Amino acid sequence: MPTSSAHAPTAFFPSPETMEVLITKEQLAKRTREIGAQISTDYEGQSIVLIGVLKGAAIFLSDLARAIKVDNTFDFVAVSSYGRARVSSGAVKLIKDIDNPIEGRHVILIEDILDTGLTLNYLRGLMLQHKPASLKIATCLDKPDRRLVPIEADYVAFKIPNQFVVGYGMDYAERYRGVEDIRIFPDEAVH
Numbered sequence: 001m002p003t004s005s006a007h008a009p010t011a012f013f014p015s016p017e018t019m020e021v022l023i024t025k026e027q028l029a030k031r032t033r034e035i036g037a038q039i040s041t042d043y044e045g046q047s048i049v050l051i052g053v054l055k056g057a058a059i060f061l062s063d064l065a066r067a068i069k070v071d072n073t074f075d076f077v078a079v080s081s082y083g084r085a086r087v088s089s090g091a092v093k094l095i096k097d098i099d100n101p102i103e104g105r106h107v108i109l110i111e112d113i114l115d116t117g118l119t120l121n122y123l124r125g126l127m128l129q130h131k132p133a134s135l136k137i138a139t140c141l142d143k144p145d146r147r148l149v150p151i152e153a154d155y156v157a158f159k160i161p162n163q164f165v166v167g168y169g170m171d172y173a174e175r176y177r178g179v180e181d182i183r184i185f186p187d188e189a190v191h
């Protein structure tokens with residue numbers, strides 16, 4: 001019998017419909033289009049590499065890529081996860097590296113959420129070792145109040161207060177990533 005949190009009985013988790021909506025799917029679609037247009041202007045005539053941080057960034061990357069009108073390719077990295085914990089352990093470890101070289105390329109790291117900043121700070125340092133022509137960061141959500149290291153994103157869809165959210169790629173115990181809008185996960189449901 002599996003015992004990991006991802007295999008816990010479904011009834012153990014609140015239904016997404018019971019959670020308060022923080023950002024609607026319409027707001028997400030609008031801001032993603034705006035950021036895609038901004039990136040298309042900023043990189044006009046150039047080719048860019050979009051590097052998504054698995055797993056949370058997968059949905060934002062997929063929407064953003066379709067809003068970017070300049071030549072682009074995808075790559076993905078994976079780092080150690082929070083797992084079920086709602087706060088960062090502080091330790092970041094690379095689990096999956098980029099597949100293709102980025103030396104001399106224009107790179108945008110894509111995240112679902114910039115929280116303490118530990119993940120992006122680590123990844124930025126790692127990517128800079130590959131000597132890209134430029135490196136920027138795009139994040140769907142930014143929680144500036146939670147920052148532990150000084151790092152800012154170049155493109156931010158929404159700044160949010162310090163609330164734990166799920167949906168649009170973001171999970172609790174691997175659930176809710178496919179929820180279309182961003183919802184506030186209730187404190188009383190934490191286990």
Ligand code: PRP
Pocket residue numbers: 053054055056057080081082083088111112113114115116117118119120170171
């Ligand atoms: C989340 C998110 C970022 C990171 C941000 O990932 O996707 O990668 O936390 O937090 P930080 O700024 O405090 O470092 P998580 O570990 O939950 O993994 P996931 O993307 O697979 O959900």
